[in-house]
Each structure stands twice: as C-alpha cells, then as structure tokens.
Amino acid sequence: MKPPAKEPADPSPASRETAADARTGVPGLRTWRAVYLFVLGCFIVWVGLLTLLTRMFS
Amino acid sequence: MNPLDYAVLLGTMLGIAAFAIWRTRGRHELRTYLKGAGNARWITIGLSVMATQASAITFLSTPGQGYESGLGFVQNYFGAPLALIIIAVVFLPIYRRLNVYTAYEYLGRRFDPKTRLFGAALFLLQRGLGAGITIYAPAIVLSTVMGWRLDLTIVCSGLLVIVYTVTGGSDAVSLTQKYQIGVIFAGMVTAFFVLLAKLPAGLTFTEALGVAGSFHKLEAVDFSFNMDRRYTFWSGVLGGMFLALSYFGTDQSQVQRYLTGASLRESRLGLMFNAVLKIPMQFFILLLGALLFVFYQFETPPVVFNQAVWAAHAQGETGDRLRAIEAGFAAAHAEERADLNAWLAARRAGDPAAAAQARTGMLAAQQRTAGWRTEAQQVLAAASGRTTTSDADYVFITFILDHLPHGVIGLLVAVFFAAALSSKSAELNALGSTTTVDLYRHVIRREATDAHYVAASKWFTALWGVVAIGFALCARLAENLIQAVNILGSIFYGVMLGLFLVAFFLRWVRGTAVFWAAAAAQVLVFVLYFSLGISYLWYNLIGCAACVGFSVILQAVLGDGRRPDAAQAA
Structure with a gap:
C-alpha cells in the first residue's frame, strides 16, 4: 500500500510565512493565544502588585 | 565632568555610531535601505521598539515625575500591553501581507490617494514637531547643568544622528538602538544601586519605601472615576490603550521598526517583549524618582534643582529674597528631617501613637518646604521674565552630578544621549x-x-x-518635557487611529467619507483641547471615536459603501 501523497508545497511567500509563523518558538507557550494570555496575565499581575504597593504604603 | 567622564561619553556615543556606519555601508536598494535586510530577530525588534519610544526625556524627566508626584504616571502605560496584542493580531499581519513600506501606504490601498496623503501629513506634522522636542529636551537640561552651549549641544547631537541614519538607513537605526539600549540599561541600573547605597546606614529598603509612602509617593494606582485627574487606572487603560494603539500601530517610527523583522513571528515576539516589559520599566524609573525623594529627605536638596538659574539670579536684584527663601527652606527641611527620624524611631519601637504624631509633623514641615520651593520658582520665573522648563527635569541630573563617582557620571550622561539619539534616529528614518x-x-x-x-x-x-x-534651536518649553511630547501626540494620534480602525474593521466605509470625517474629527479635537481641561489622554479616545463615528454617518449619507476595497478583501 502506498503512503498517502503529500500535499504539494505552496511556494508563495505568504503561505510559507503562515506555516512558519504559526509556531511561536516560545518554550511552554506553543500557540499565539497562549502567548497573548501570558502577556495579559503579566499585566494583571503588575496591576495587582502596584495596587498592593499603593495600599501597603499609603 | 572630568576627562574620564568625557572619555566614557564620547567613546560610547561615537563608537556606536561609527560601528553602525561601518556595518551598514553600501545600502543601495530602497527595500533594504527603508526596511533593512529583513533578517532582524525578535530581540533586535523588541529593543528597537523600546529604544524608539524611550527618548532622553524618559530618563531625564520621569525620575523627576517620581520625585514630585510619585508613581501615578505609571498608569499612563496600562493600555500598552492590550494595544500591543491588538497590533500583533490585527495590524501586523496586514502590513506584512501587503508588504508596505509605510503604514500610510496601506491607507492608500484600502481607501484612496487623498486619505493616504492625509494620514502621512498628520504623521509628518506631529512627528516633525515632536522631533524638535526630542532633540531640544535633553539639550536644554544638559546644557544648563553642564554649562555647555545650548546651540552647540543641539547641533552636535543632531548632526551625529543625521550622519549615521542617512548613511545606513533602517538597519543602522536598529543596530545602534541595540547597543544604545544596552548603555541605557547599564547606566540606569548602576544609578539605582548607587542611590540605594547612598541611603542612610540602617535604613532598610522596606523602610525607604515606607518613607516614600508616608509622603504619598507610592500611590501607583487610582481607581477613581475623576476625569480631571491626569492619571487614573481608567484613563490609563482606555486613553492609554488608544494612545499606545495609535503610536505603536500607526506611527511610522514604530511601524518601520517591527517591519524589519525576518518573519511575522519575529515581529510579533518583538512587540510582545515590549508588552511584558513596558510597565515594569516605567515603574522602575519612577521608583528611582521616589527613592531620590527619600534620599533628599536625609540630605538637604537645593531649593530649586535648576541651580544654574538660581546662581544667575542669586547675585542680582532678587539675591536678598532668594537668600531669605533659602534660609526658610533649610529650617523647614531640618524640621522635616527631625520629624522623619522621630517617625522612623517610633515605628521601630512599635509606638503607633508617637509615629502618628511624628508623621503629622513631618507632613506639615514638608508642606512648608514645598511652599518655599514654589515661592523660589515664582521669584525666579518673574526675574527671568520667561517660562522655564519644569524643575522636576533637573532632579535626576543634579543627583548624578552631585553624588555619583566619575566614570559613572559619564555613563549616565551617555544614557541621556543614547536615548536621545535612538529615538531621534527612528524618527528621522520614518520621516x-x-x-x-x-x-x-x-x-x-x-x-x-x-x-x-x-x-x-x-x-x-x-x-x-x-x-x-532648527525647531530645537527656536523652541521654548513651559511644561514638564515628557508631558509636552505626550500631549502633542494625543492631539493627533486619536484621529490617526480612527483612520486605521475604519480601514481594518468597517469595510463598507469608503475613502471620501473617512477623509472628511478625519478632517472634521481633527478640528473637533483642536477645539476641545483649547476649551476643556480634561486629561490629555482622553483626546486619543475622543479623536478616534469622532473619526469612526463621523465616517459611519458620512458614509450613510453618501451611500454606495457596500463594495469592500480590493486591499482589504485580499
């Protein structure tokens, strides 16, 4: 039985970029959604810490 | 500054510029000249975007803001992470897919030539004016403090940046920014640790924060809905997001930075690098200012930090008045320090009643020292006959010159020049x-x-x-320098962002409608700016909302808005 034929590669720059750019290359954050959630999480942590600082030392 | 400081300053500035000129020589194609070789990694893009935004004003003026007003200014950057995510998801893929040189080229493809020209004109107008400020601001402070000639400082730093930007184009800008931001980080971290070492022996870091907090310098977040307050959580998240969205998403000086990326992935990660680090970086600079305030509670500060202006008038007709103010200020500061020491002793002894009493005393004394400072500034302003830059802009440089060792002084002055040149080169490249x-x-x-x-x-x-x-040589500034830049940006950025949001999301709106809507929205922002007293950050939101709203109404009136444009549909 022959293995299924591979999809022919699309030579256009746009499609090459799409395939390569889907990978984030960030350890532990494999999708862009995860990267964005991480950034939002950092933002929330910073606001929380700054609010805590404000409350602690006012 | 001694010869060692000058060697550090000139060595870093000229060395970085010469290296960039050598590395980027021979750019003969428009594509590589304007967008670089197309091989920039995310770290280069991230540092380049950061260096473009962080001008010399950021490092000269922001510690002064922390000294005078505390950490509240950090809220100005709360919208940045959200904006950068939106840009990474929506703006960036379109710019890359259409392979544009400038953001305004996209407006031309999506709408029509006149809208493209309008967007480009808005950018050239506001960034052209801003370019003068970014070169003038550090020059006025450094020339005043160092005793250098203002015109020579402006011309020399301006010519240096022109030479390497013109020679190497976009790649030269990115390359120099990478090394310049390294100098900036090294200098600021060094200054921070030297400042900590200069605090009184026995005063812990937590106690130093306690001192800053007791004078309301650590009030970083304000959740109130007061529109008159310049910085609140809400104005930061909403107004700040619109400001960041328009600055990072539509300002060519930033768009050009992340279009140099080797791929969409590298450009995205470069933006996310900034989304994570922008708030902590600004917090760190403001905290430096708040700790400078603590330092000057134990060390008598000058009545005004712009000592050159003080010295110029201390020998004149106002000399007697200034000496009386100085004596009153010194007495009030001594009381403040005594009450502060009593407050610290009471806290260490666990005596809340004594601590409360001492705190009341030190706050009252601080009011008196602030009163003397205000009076001194009024006397100096009246004597000089013209407005001067905010005294807060001189706080950090005064500390550097008075309290840092030689060599480090040169490094810190190099920080200011590195920051000035890095943002200036990106602006010139974009213009x-x-x-x-x-x-x-x-x-x-x-x-x-x-x-x-x-x-x-x-x-x-x-x-x-x-x-x-030329603009810098003629400039006269009244307000805190960093605010002047942000106010100028806020007047134009909202409408610019509105243009792009209509282009991205309202596919049925056509060029004629958005063009006239943007023109009307810009007029509205001008009128409101000169008639209302609200925080300038809100003009980003107002300008954007007006542009989008007017576009929708006008398109409905004009009709024939059903067919999406080719570029958007692509």
Whole structure:
C-alpha cells in the first residue's frame, strides 16, 4: 500500500510565512493565544502588585 | 565632568555610531535601505521598539515625575500591553501581507490617494514637531547643568544622528538602538544601586519605601472615576490603550521598526517583549524618582534643582529674597528631617501613637518646604521674565552630578544621549521614508530607479534632521518635557487611529467619507483641547471615536459603501 501523497508545497511567500509563523518558538507557550494570555496575565499581575504597593504604603 | 567622564561619553556615543556606519555601508536598494535586510530577530525588534519610544526625556524627566508626584504616571502605560496584542493580531499581519513600506501606504490601498496623503501629513506634522522636542529636551537640561552651549549641544547631537541614519538607513537605526539600549540599561541600573547605597546606614529598603509612602509617593494606582485627574487606572487603560494603539500601530517610527523583522513571528515576539516589559520599566524609573525623594529627605536638596538659574539670579536684584527663601527652606527641611527620624524611631519601637504624631509633623514641615520651593520658582520665573522648563527635569541630573563617582557620571550622561539619539534616529528614518514613499514617489516622481529613491530618501532624512535642529534651536518649553511630547501626540494620534480602525474593521466605509470625517474629527479635537481641561489622554479616545463615528454617518449619507476595497478583501 502506498503512503498517502503529500500535499504539494505552496511556494508563495505568504503561505510559507503562515506555516512558519504559526509556531511561536516560545518554550511552554506553543500557540499565539497562549502567548497573548501570558502577556495579559503579566499585566494583571503588575496591576495587582502596584495596587498592593499603593495600599501597603499609603 | 572630568576627562574620564568625557572619555566614557564620547567613546560610547561615537563608537556606536561609527560601528553602525561601518556595518551598514553600501545600502543601495530602497527595500533594504527603508526596511533593512529583513533578517532582524525578535530581540533586535523588541529593543528597537523600546529604544524608539524611550527618548532622553524618559530618563531625564520621569525620575523627576517620581520625585514630585510619585508613581501615578505609571498608569499612563496600562493600555500598552492590550494595544500591543491588538497590533500583533490585527495590524501586523496586514502590513506584512501587503508588504508596505509605510503604514500610510496601506491607507492608500484600502481607501484612496487623498486619505493616504492625509494620514502621512498628520504623521509628518506631529512627528516633525515632536522631533524638535526630542532633540531640544535633553539639550536644554544638559546644557544648563553642564554649562555647555545650548546651540552647540543641539547641533552636535543632531548632526551625529543625521550622519549615521542617512548613511545606513533602517538597519543602522536598529543596530545602534541595540547597543544604545544596552548603555541605557547599564547606566540606569548602576544609578539605582548607587542611590540605594547612598541611603542612610540602617535604613532598610522596606523602610525607604515606607518613607516614600508616608509622603504619598507610592500611590501607583487610582481607581477613581475623576476625569480631571491626569492619571487614573481608567484613563490609563482606555486613553492609554488608544494612545499606545495609535503610536505603536500607526506611527511610522514604530511601524518601520517591527517591519524589519525576518518573519511575522519575529515581529510579533518583538512587540510582545515590549508588552511584558513596558510597565515594569516605567515603574522602575519612577521608583528611582521616589527613592531620590527619600534620599533628599536625609540630605538637604537645593531649593530649586535648576541651580544654574538660581546662581544667575542669586547675585542680582532678587539675591536678598532668594537668600531669605533659602534660609526658610533649610529650617523647614531640618524640621522635616527631625520629624522623619522621630517617625522612623517610633515605628521601630512599635509606638503607633508617637509615629502618628511624628508623621503629622513631618507632613506639615514638608508642606512648608514645598511652599518655599514654589515661592523660589515664582521669584525666579518673574526675574527671568520667561517660562522655564519644569524643575522636576533637573532632579535626576543634579543627583548624578552631585553624588555619583566619575566614570559613572559619564555613563549616565551617555544614557541621556543614547536615548536621545535612538529615538531621534527612528524618527528621522520614518520621516524620510514617509516623505519619500508617500509624497515623493507617490505624487511627484512615480517612475525612477531604486538608486534615485534611495538618494531621495537620504536627502529627505537629512532635511528632516535639519528641520528638527532648527525647531530645537527656536523652541521654548513651559511644561514638564515628557508631558509636552505626550500631549502633542494625543492631539493627533486619536484621529490617526480612527483612520486605521475604519480601514481594518468597517469595510463598507469608503475613502471620501473617512477623509472628511478625519478632517472634521481633527478640528473637533483642536477645539476641545483649547476649551476643556480634561486629561490629555482622553483626546486619543475622543479623536478616534469622532473619526469612526463621523465616517459611519458620512458614509450613510453618501451611500454606495457596500463594495469592500480590493486591499482589504485580499
């Protein structure tokens, strides 16, 4: 039985970029959604810490 | 500054510029000249975006803001992470897919030539004015404090940045920014630790924070809905997000930075690098200012930090008045310090009643010292007969010159110049690119060789550099410098963002409607700015909302808005 034929590669720059750019290359954050959630999480942590600082030392 | 400081300053500045000129020589194609070789990694893009935004004003003026007003200014950056995510998801893929040189080129493809020209003109107007401020602001402070000639400081720093930006184009900007931001980080971290070491022996870091907090310097977040307050959580998240969205998403000086990426992935990660680090970086700089305030509670500060202005009038007619103010200030500061020591002793002894009493005393004394400072500034302003830059802009540089060791002083002055040159070069690069691509190639000379457009771009870059130097030589500023830049941006950025949001999301709106809507929205922002007293950050939101709203209404009136444009549909 022959293995299924591979999809022919699309030579256009746009499609090459799409395939390569889907990978984030960030350890532990494999999708862009995860990267964005991480950034939002950092933002929330910073606001929380700054609010805590404000409350602690006012 | 001694010879060692000058060696550090000149060695870093000239060394970085010379290295960039050598590395980026021989850029003869328009594509590589304007967008680089297309191999930039995310860290280069991230540092380049950061260096473009962080001008010398950031490092000169922001510690002074922390000293005078505390950490509240950090809220100005709360919208940045959200905005950068939106840009990474929506703006960036479209710019890359359409393979544009400038953001305004996209407006031309989506709408029509006149809207493209309008967007480019808005950018050239506000960034051209801002370019003068970014070169003038550090020059006025450094020349005043160092005793250098203001005009020579402006011309020398301006010419240096023109030479390497014109020579190497976009790659030279990215390359120099990478090393310049390294100098900036090294200098600021060194200053921070030297400052900590200079605090009184026995005062812990937590106690230092307690001192800053007791004077309301650590009030970083304000959740109130008061529209008159310049910085609140809400104005930061909403107004700040619109400001960041328009600055990072539509300002060519930033768009050009992340379009140099080797791929969409590298550009995205470069933006996310900034989304994570922007708030902590600004917090760190403001905290430095708040700790400077703590330092000057134990060390008597000058009545005003702009000591050159003080010295100029201390020998004149106002001399007796200034000496009386100085004596009153010294007495009030001594009381403040005594009450502060009593407050610290009471806290260490666990005596809340004594601590409360001492705190009341030190706050009252602080009111008196602030009163003397205000009076001194009024006397100096009246004596000089013209407005001067905010005294807060001189706080950090005064500390550097009075309390840091030689060598480190040179490094810190290099920080200010590195920051000035890094943001200036990105601005000139963007101004030159926009003038070449959106005006010259689009309107004046449509068919020419690459070499011709590269030469034109070099000439336009140099011309904008000369305009910025000329503007800086004529400038007179009244407000805190960093606020002046942000106010100028807020007046124009909202409408600019509105143009792009309509382009991205309202596919049925056409060029004529959005053009006139943007023009009307810009007029509205001008009128409101001169008639209302609300925080300037809100003008980003107002300008954007007006542009979008007017576009929708006008398109409904004009009709025939059903067909999406080719570029958007692509």
